[in-house]
Amino acid sequence: MDLVVRIVWLLAAFVLASLPAAAREREAGAKLKVVATIPDLADIVREVGGERVEVSSIAKGKENLHNVIARPSHMVALSKADALVQVGLSMEMGFIPGLLEGSGNPQVRPGGKGFINASDGWQPIQVPEVLTRQGGDLHPQGNPHMNIDPRAGRHFATRIAEGLIALAPEWKAEFEARRDAYFARLATSEKRWAEVGRAWKGRKLVVYHQEFNYLAEVYGLAIVANLEVKPGIQPTPNHLAQVIESMKREQCTVIATALWSKNDFVARVAEATGAKVVELPNMCGGIAGTDSWIAMMDLVHERLAAVFGTPVPPKQ
Amino acid sequence: MNRTRAIRLAAALTLAPLALAQNDNPAAGKDAVSPPANLVFPGPLTVPADQAAGQPNSQGTTFVTPGMPTLGRRVSSGQVTRFTNDFNPAFSFIVDGQAQLSEAENGADGADAFLRVFELGANAWVDPNAWAYFTAVAEDEGIGIEEAAVHYTGFGNKNVLRAGRFFVDFGKQMQTHVHDLRTLERPLVLREYLGTELGGDGLQWDSWTTLGDATVVRWSLGAFASLSPEGEEDADPANTPFASVVEGTKRADDFSYTARLTGFTEVGERGTLQLGTSARLVPSYELGLDAGSIAGDLSNTVWGVDVTYGWVGETGIDSWTFGGEMLFNTGDVGAELTGVNDTDPADYTVVDDSLTGYFAYGDYAWDRFNAVGAQFSSAEVVGDERSELEVYYTRMFSEFHRLRFVVGASDSDVDGSGSKFAIQYTTILGAHGHGVNW
Numbered sequence: 001m002d003l004v005v006r007i008v009w010l011l012a013a014f015v016l017a018s019l020p021a022a023a024r025e026r027e028a029g030a031k032l033k034v035v036a037t038i039p040d041l042a043d044i045v046r047e048v049g050g051e052r053v054e055v056s057s058i059a060k061g062k063e064n065l066h067n068v069i070a071r072p073s074h075m076v077a078l079s080k081a082d083a084l085v086q087v088g089l090s091m092e093m094g095f096i097p098g099l100l101e102g103s104g105n106p107q108v109r110p111g112g113k114g115f116i117n118a119s120d121g122w123q124p125i126q127v128p129e130v131l132t133r134q135g136g137d138l139h140p141q142g143n144p145h146m147n148i149d150p151r152a153g154r155h156f157a158t159r160i161a162e163g164l165i166a167l168a169p170e171w172k173a174e175f176e177a178r179r180d181a182y183f184a185r186l187a188t189s190e191k192r193w194a195e196v197g198r199a200w201k202g203r204k205l206v207v208y209h210q211e212f213n214y215l216a217e218v219y220g221l222a223i224v225a226n227l228e229v230k231p232g233i234q235p236t237p238n239h240l241a242q243v244i245e246s247m248k249r250e251q252c253t254v255i256a257t258a259l260w261s262k263n264d265f266v267a268r269v270a271e272a273t274g275a276k277v278v279e280l281p282n283m284c285g286g287i288a289g290t291d292s293w294i295a296m297m298d299l300v301h302e303r304l305a306a307v308f309g310t311p312v313p314p315k316q
Numbered sequence: 317m318n319r320t321r322a323i324r325l326a327a328a329l330t331l332a333p334l335a336l337a338q339n340d341n342p343a344a345g346k347d348a349v350s351p352p353a354n355l356v357f358p359g360p361l362t363v364p365a366d367q368a369a370g371q372p373n374s375q376g377t378t379f380v381t382p383g384m385p386t387l388g389r390r391v392s393s394g395q396v397t398r399f400t401n402d403f404n405p406a407f408s409f410i411v412d413g414q415a416q417l418s419e420a421e422n423g424a425d426g427a428d429a430f431l432r433v434f435e436l437g438a439n440a441w442v443d444p445n446a447w448a449y450f451t452a453v454a455e456d457e458g459i460g461i462e463e464a465a466v467h468y469t470g471f472g473n474k475n476v477l478r479a480g481r482f483f484v485d486f487g488k489q490m491q492t493h494v495h496d497l498r499t500l501e502r503p504l505v506l507r508e509y510l511g512t513e514l515g516g517d518g519l520q521w522d523s524w525t526t527l528g529d530a531t532v533v534r535w536s537l538g539a540f541a542s543l544s545p546e547g548e549e550d551a552d553p554a555n556t557p558f559a560s561v562v563e564g565t566k567r568a569d570d571f572s573y574t575a576r577l578t579g580f581t582e583v584g585e586r587g588t589l590q591l592g593t594s595a596r597l598v599p600s601y602e603l604g605l606d607a608g609s610i611a612g613d614l615s616n617t618v619w620g621v622d623v624t625y626g627w628v629g630e631t632g633i634d635s636w637t638f639g640g641e642m643l644f645n646t647g648d649v650g651a652e653l654t655g656v657n658d659t660d661p662a663d664y665t666v667v668d669d670s671l672t673g674y675f676a677y678g679d680y681a682w683d684r685f686n687a688v689g690a691q692f693s694s695a696e697v698v699g700d701e702r703s704e705l706e707v708y709y710t711r712m713f714s715e716f717h718r719l720r721f722v723v724g725a726s727d728s729d730v731d732g733s734g735s736k737f738a739i740q741y742t743t744i745l746g747a748h749g750h751g752v753n754w
Contacts, residue, residue: 041700062630062631063630063631063632064631064632064633064683065635066632067628067631067632068632069588069628069632069635071530071579071582071588072530072531072532072580072582072588073529073530075526075532075580076526076528076529076530076531076532079474079526080526104469104472104474104524133714133716137714137715187522199356232684232714232715233714234683234684234685241561259631260631260632260633277628288364
């Protein structure tokens with residue numbers, strides 16, 4: 001009898017535990033809590049969402065996205081979030097899957113209405129034909145660093161507006177109006193960037209990691225070599241020697257790096273070739289004055305123009 | 317850590333409430349996007365969402381806190397965005413080999429090389445709420461199942477029920493498989509008090525909650541029909557007492573139990589502090605030799621208090637990790653040879669005592685590929701006091717293979733001192749995943 005009673009208690013505990021708890025509903029009129037994976041997306045969420053959203057970013061502007069360490073505040077924020085905005089294309093695979101699994105918030109997981117994959121619909125470049133570790137730290141869907149593409153702001157804003165409207169349709173008109181206002185500001189910047197970049201066609205540069213390939217594609221820049229042996233694989237002396245040889249042969253005089261890059265390697269190559277090194281932001285906030293995506297892209301264009309010696313029209 | 321946060325964390329570690337809130341999980345639908353008409357830049361910008369190459373991450377890295385395994389952690393469960401195995405189990409093989417040169421005051425000197433671990437693992441989601449995995453290792457002529465368990469998450473957002481065979485939730489290192497450790501060996505005190513590995517067949521309930529904006533608290537309770545610590549490989553059961561629990565049907569006090577409470581919080585912009593306490597209770601066990609039982613109906617409890625601090629540089633590339641755990645081994649802690657024949661159970665006397673030991677370590681990684689560290693451990697054991705120091709350098713060639721150089725020194729009141737130099741090579745093939753908790 002004692003055993004039967006214990007089994008009944010055990011079953012009761014299971015049944016109680018498995019009853020679905022009340023769904024967490026956002027109170028009418030309450031701000032949408034949005035977690036963005038990178039500050040660029042957080043900025044555009046603010047632009048589109050305005051006063052209707054409360055936004056935080058997981059990665060900080062100086063971080064290497066392969067090495068973002070999940071922190072308690074990330075778990076807390078995601079567990080309470082109405083929406084998660086990520087770039088996708090495996091860009092955040094080093095930290096987002098674990099946080100999503102750990103945070104216990106199905107609304108912001110893939111398939112949940114609060115999951116906004118900002119690269120949906122984007123046509124990526126460098127999609128690997130063969131997936132093998134010989135290729136290094138490959139991203140199967142292609143190069144994920146689309147946030148350094150001058151076209152990305154418009155794309156991100158489109159996706160974010162869709163996602164926010166799905167979550168709070170009562171504010172549809174407001175989100176659309178803010179998105180369109182952002183598009184108008186973007187149009188001015190895009191025009192200026194296009195003018196700056198027009199002079200770069202055929203210019204050569206070397207990069208540490210494949211972060212600036214979208215930029216190169218848009219403006220017809222030629223990337224002569226990568227300092228990394230393969231994506232995510234540290235340079236070897238032999239590889240650096242090959243890079244130096246290629247730079248001399250191709251008369252390439254510019255090396256572009258991000259803040260996180262191994263700049264001692266960059267310095268070594270620059271010294272051997274006499275190349276100029278330009279440090280470019282790869283996310284908002286990494287360099288002073290780049291708190292917005294537009295400001296970051298302004299700086300990317302201005303710094304590249306300075307190193308190439310090409311003109312920069314004034315901001316309107 | 318500011319005072320308020322410290323108080324919150326301390327309060328959480330004392331009495332943490334159960335979080336029961338559950339969110340809905342509606343299916344998402346996205347409309348196709350029309351390319352904007354006013355583009356300045358040439359070339360296709362958008363394609364309809366259903367033709368998009370980017371797929372969301374649905375599985376992948378397990379959540380990790382400072383001091384947890386790093387090798388292969390980024391593809392620990394499924395790597396669906398890396399290779400298409402959404403519906404198939406993600407398989408992995410681990411090969412862990414070692415070569416060493418050792419010198420001992422009272423033991424064998426010389427060089428050796430051996431394959432330490434060959435492990436096969438598989439893991440997959442088996443329904444929307446259940447993730448299952450197993451880990452099999454080559455043992456002598458056969459295969460041993462180290463872990464085979466399912467994690468059920470359908471009870472609510474922050475609750476997980478784990479069932480099957482798995483490494484118990486004690487401190488931060490006992491769940492870790494030997495090939496995932498920061499250095500060659502698990503700390504001496506853990507090996508002495510809990511075993512080189514501690515797997516159990518049973519159930520474990522996990523839950524967590526948040527406190528404020530930057531503190532998380534997790535707790536677990538486990539009950540195991542068998543909790544069988546794995547002894548040192550070179551221990552001879554003919555003359556080294558080993559523990560065993562009741563086999564077959566059991567009463568409540570024949571089961572073994574575990575509990576853990578841990579909280580972690582942020583310290584400044586770049587630091588994370590984790591505190592934890594763990595217990596493993598074995599209410600009834602037997603000590604014996606090959607020749608027979610020394611004594612039955614013994615009980616033992618091991619308590620642990622752990623602290624870990626992790627600091628990461630602003631680019632996320634360089635990091636410091638410091639950690640340690642104090643352990644208290646109480647109750648029937650072993651048997652001492654009081655006669656002359658070490659193979660005769662009658663010549664042993666059970667020791668009822670309270671023993672203490674600890675370990676501490678510090679690691680520095682200056683980039684994704686290179687790290688150095690040191691780990692020291694000391695433990696009181698029956699009839700002896702031992703300590704061990706390992707200094708190690710780990711070179712990661714990629715996420716999936718590494719080389720490690722270790723210099724170790726050991727000291728024992730009974731066996732004297734020893735030293736060793738070892739090279740460890742570990743490689744992971746495929747999508748590696750264990751059910752490790754944070």
